[in-house]
Amino acid sequence: MSDEDIVQETEERQPGISRRQLLGGTAAGLAAASAAAAVVRPAAAQPAARSDRVLLKGGTVLTMDRTLGDFAAADVLIDGARIAAIGPNLQAGGAEIIDAGHMIVMPGFVDTHRHMWEGQIRQILPDGGIREYVRTVLDGYGTAYRPQDAYIGDLLSALSAIDAGVTTLLDWSHIQTTPEHTDAVVKALQDSGARAVFAYGMPAGKPWWEDTSRHKYPGDISRLRRQYFNSDDQLLTLALAASGANPEIAAKEWAAARDVGARITIHANATIGKIASAVKLGPDTTYVHCAHWDDTAWKMVADSGGTVSFSPVSETIMGSQISPIQQALDVGIRPSLSADAETNAPNDLFSQMRAALISHNAMIIDRRDRGEKDLPKRLTARDVLEFATIEGAKANGLAAKIGSLVPGKQADIICLRKDRINVMPVKDPVGAVVLGMDTGNVDTVFIAGKARKRHGVLVGIDLKRIASEAVASQNYLASKVPT
Ligand SMILES: [Zn+2]
Secondary structure, eight states, rough: OOOOHHHHHHHHHHHTTTTTIIOOOOHHHHHHHHGGGTTOGGGGGSSSSTTTTEEEEEEEEEEEOTTEEEEEEEEEEEETEEEEETTTTTTOTEEEEEOOEEEEEEOOOOOEOGGGGGGGGSSSSSTTHHHIIIIIIIIIIIHOOOOHHHHHHHHEEEEEHHTTTTEEEEEEEEOOOOOHHHHHHHHHHHOOOEEEEEEEOSSTTTTTGGOSOOOOTTTTHHHHHTOSOOOOSSEEEEEEEEOOOSSSHHHHHHHHHHHHOOOOEEOTTHHHHHTTTTTOOOTTTEEEEETTTOOOHHHHHHHHHHHEEOOOOHHHHSSOOOHHHHHHHHTOOEEEEEOOOOOTSSOOOOHHHHHHHHHHHHHHHHHEEEEEESSSOOHHHHHHHTTTTTTHHHTTTOTTTSSSSSTSSSSSEEEEEESSSSTEEEEESHHHHIIOOGGGGEEEEEETTTEEETTEEEESSSHHHHHHHHHHHHHHHHSSSSO
């Protein structure tokens, strides 16, 4: 895409932004980002030779911030954990310079619901539906997991997410068989370097609520708050993954989460109405799948300020539903995206963005072919790129920190190769990311300013050791679970 094309395209999308603001008037653009005002400093005023400053030079920058817009070519200055400045020709004496001229620079992808403990049993159910998933994975493998299995599953999932440019994940962790399982999973997230929301969930197997001899769910969340999550100024934050097994249990889960100020996430199907009779719905809750909701449920959640997470690949591959993207949009909720279960779905959000576009369009085509009028508008590539970044940040309660490139926000940044054969020559960068790219395009990944992937390779990871632990765990689990 030429400079002119990007300006033209962005002006059409954001009529309030002038051409000068977009490409020449960096200061004006930055001043508009009020969240950044306190930390934006002229790059030249920085002390020289600081090792934690990195200048990403000359990339095509998709900020995913509607005020800042896109830059055909600009620099992004990282200072410590944060983004210090964005604009053309920044001066940054002493910073390490990374040539991003052949890359698209954008915020890391944000996943809002992934069962990360399933890492070492990924892709085991290519043809399985939801019933087989519950029987084989949740009530089968899940009950055989030891703490070390939960650890390696989570670590694998986190590292492969980083490899795919996913810098933040919500770990929907329903593997809390004992407090030792919990500790192992938190350690895996810490070791991975990912930014993660640890959503503390129920034990594996049912009926877990009748046997409380091993697990301490949901009350143990108060220990977690004290032991691991007593600061919000860290990569890991806390949530509760609610079972909503029945209204009485839901009331206990909601109370346990809110007592410690944790967000709530729940797989929410048509029974959401019953849950809502037992708890007060609020903006602190993310609803996953939202399968078969009626208009009342949609309105109730929209009115409460709740957020939603769809997994278009697993939802269709497992035969559950066509992701209700349009239903969400109709009540003013812009959804986020998630990988869900790697047993049945890929780990990257390129796939989820494409699946979202495909399933939404398939729905429109089906309605058109049935002779319906007043069809909804098609989603755009930029819509789904927002779902995979800034909307994910909102659903994870982290929009003030991540999800877009804005000075002052955390430096969770990915650099995507646009000179690879699968997308070159790039003319429309949003089109290239959404329609053409895959994990192979992810050259560089920063999380809180730390390089976690460089030159297409994960940094500081002993893949041999991890692979050997993963194989040992998979073999152990396979020996315990009849197939
Ligand atoms: Zn799920």
